[in-house]
Amino acid sequence: MGATKEKVKIMKLEDLPKQIGKEVHVNGKSIALFQLSNGEVRAIGSRCPHTNGPLAEGIVSGEFVFCPLQNWKISLNTGEVQKPDDGAVPTYTAEVDNGYVYITV
Numbered sequence: 509m510g511a512t513k514e515k516v517k518i519m520k521l522e523d524l525p526k527q528i529g530k531e532v533h534v535n536g537k538s539i540a541l542f543q544l545s546n547g548e549v550r551a552i553g554s555r556c557p558h559t560n561g562p563l564a565e566g567i568v569s570g571e572f573v574f575c576p577l578q579n580w581k582i583s584l585n586t587g588e589v590q591k592p593d594d595g596a597v598p599t600y601t602a603e604v605d606n607g608y609v610y611i612t613v
Contacts, residue, residue: 521549522607525543529541539611541564552587563597
């Protein structure tokens with residue numbers, strides 16, 4: 509049986525610019541938080557599995573972020589690195605409730 513997941517209030521949605529990542533620390537985890545151009549919010553592990561690059565500083569394109577160091581393309585939905593590269597980062601449930609962003613960790 510896994511550990512109990514906790515829904516943590518992070519910030520006001522208005523404080524998270526669209527398509528610009530923000531690194532947050534929740535329960536000892538470093539998480540990259542993104543608001544997509546359509547207003548949806550995604551949360552993934554903040555470090556690229558290849559170079560440990562800071563994904564929150566990457567360029568967002570649609571449902572993907574590009575690592576700022578080696579340009580690896582990582583899905584903001586699944587955490588999977590896109591081919592021809594391999595790897596994955598953890599994903600977290602992010603939701604907006606009453607104008608605030610919450611992450612379940």
